[in-house]
Amino acid sequence: MLWPFLTRFFVTIGLLQNKIFINTTSAERAALLLQYLVDNSTEIPEHILPLHKILCGIYLLEPIDTNLEITEQERAECEKxxxxxxxxxxxxxxxxxxxxxxxxxxxxxxxxxxxxxxLLQVERETYDILLDRIPWSIRVVKLPWMDNILYVEW
Structure with missing residues (x-):
């Protein structure tokens, strides 16, 4: 759902250059920041990161350091x-x-x-009727650094 905003977000906080992550550490930090966007957490267990790894082009079985010490700039950009x-x-x-x-x-x-x-299959909720009014596509996600397309069934 956030994917149209991610390239600009990652550029603004200094993780992307020429539409690719600067290094592995930048991609891993991006994955952790995605979880921060979801729930404000900075202590992130590895087992909840598969989708974030896919969105950041990280090999799914690659372990990453899950300690996120978020900067004030990152916090502000997440809010924005x-x-x-x-x-x-x-x-x-x-x-x-x-x-x-x-x-x-x-x-x-x-x-x-x-x-x-x-393929991401999201459990339906009653308020998902609002998804019909979202002004961008949420069915197909392909970011420049992703190896494969992510299809979404919501």
Whole structure:
């Protein structure tokens, strides 16, 4: 859901150069920041990172350092990104960042491979009817640094 905003976000915080991560550490930090965007956490267990690793082009079985010491700039940019999502999705204009996180980012789902590409299947909720009004595609995700497309069934 956040994917259209990620390239600019990662450039702004200094993790991307020429649309690729500067190094492995930058990609790993990006994966941890994705979890921070989801739930404000800085203590992140490895087992909840598969989707973030896929979105950051990290090999799924590659262990990463999960300790995130977030900077004030990163914290501010996370807030800006989430606010931008809410502002650009006009039906959510009165939704708080925490409300948005709970409703759309903190969801159960399954990630698996289908036909050589990643597939994310998200559990449906009643308020998912709002997804019909999102002004960008959430069905197909392909970021410049990702090896494979991620298809999303919501």
């Amino acid at each position: 990104l989430l606010s931008a999502v809410i502002q650009n999705w006009s039906i959510l204009k009165n939704t708080s960042i925490e409300g948005f996180r709970r409703a759309f980012l903190q969801r159960n789902g399954i990630v698996r491979i289908r036909d050589g590409s990643w």
